[in-house]
Amino acid sequence: MIDVALADKFVKKAANYTQYNINVMNEKGIIIASSDSSRTGSFHEIAYDIMSADKEIVEVVGSDRFQGGRIGINMALLYRKKKVGVVGVSGEPEEIRDTALLIKMALETMLEYEVQNRKHYQQQNLKTRFIDGLLYQEEADSEGELTAVSEQLGYDPHLLRIPVLICFESQTDAWKILDFIKEHAVLSLQDIAAVTRNNNVIIFKNFREQREIPGHYRYIVSEALDRLDECLARQGAACRYYIGSFQEKYCFYKKGFQHCGWLKEYCKSQEGKVWFFYDYVGEYMRNMAPIIELNRIFSSLCGQVDQETKNSLIELVETLYRNNYNLNESSKELYIHKNTLIFRYNKIKNMFQVNPMQSTADREFLNWLVFYLKKNR
Secondary structure, eight states: OOOHHHHHHHHHHHTTTOOSOEEEEOTTSBEEEESSGGGTTOBOHHHHHHHHTTOSEEEESOTTSSTTOOSEEEEEEEETTEEEEEEEEESOHHHHHHHHHHHHHHHHHHHHHHHHHHHHHHHHHHHHHHHHHHHTOOOSOOHHHHHHHHHHHTOOTTSEEEEEEEEESSOOOHHHHHHHHHHTTOSOTTOEEEEOTTSOEEEEEEESOGGGTTTTHHHHHHHHHHHHHHHHHHTTOOEEEEEOOOBSSGGGHHHHHHHHHHHHHHTTTSOOSEEEGGGGHHHHHHHHSOHHHHHHHHTTTTTTOOHHHHHHHHHHHHHHHHTTTOHHHHHHHHTSOHHHHHHHHHHHHHHHTOOTTTOHHHHHHHHHHHHHHHHTO
């Protein structure tokens, strides 16, 4: 079926290049666009005959045989070898034949182009709806709808994927970068990629082989990011990469995306280029703990501790934790003598009657305590 607006647009443009009258008819033989606007909406018997019979061209040399017909040539419009309408050019057939065939070819080309554009637009709208559902939809019961849409887009809903958030260190056109990534075949057909609302790029990288997880996923992701970063560097795009959590159901992709966002904020002051969420699960879980609950646990315990001691405790425990409670390495990081470090450590040890050097539970207690103190600075 020919779109009325498309037919009208074509006829009006063609009028600038030819003096012949042009009519476009739909599958029911109704004139939907014409150089003679008075004929629009009237019945064209020849067009109806072409659409309903095994004909593609009818030349008329006398105008009294057919209802709505005039001298000229009427030709079926084809799209993928199927009749979708008829175009008629008025005039003596011998005189207008070449022009009529050019008009038919031009209209068919325009029709094919418009159909492709419409399909592309619909595909893009479908992709936009799909990405919005993955990243921002509040309801967690949308798995069925997202699966149906993903299959239309050619994505396998049963694959395990991990989100990779690409953030730019300077003002960058994320859509241009995404197009560049696609053009250079850095993505596989089953990788889902999009631009986020805050101008980052998110890629849900697929893992077809379950055996690649958990042992090899870091290597696989890092190798892919090395290739990607090399490509983007040639474009002048400096990036930081945040790898979230594996998800196998579309309704949970939003959570994996949020893990990337949390990781970005948590690591924003750190040096580096690539961060993995699974390296920071403890910190993430601590951030998820309700502050009111932490107050109930620690506020009375720390009520008599002065701020200077709290700051010293935070610095010392975090340094020891980073160095796996190695006193030599910790003293080097703090630029203090080892004996000074031991003095501070013993002060905390005696204050809370803990021994984190020997007790994992005591280490965990101090980690939570430090987290609470930092929250309440």
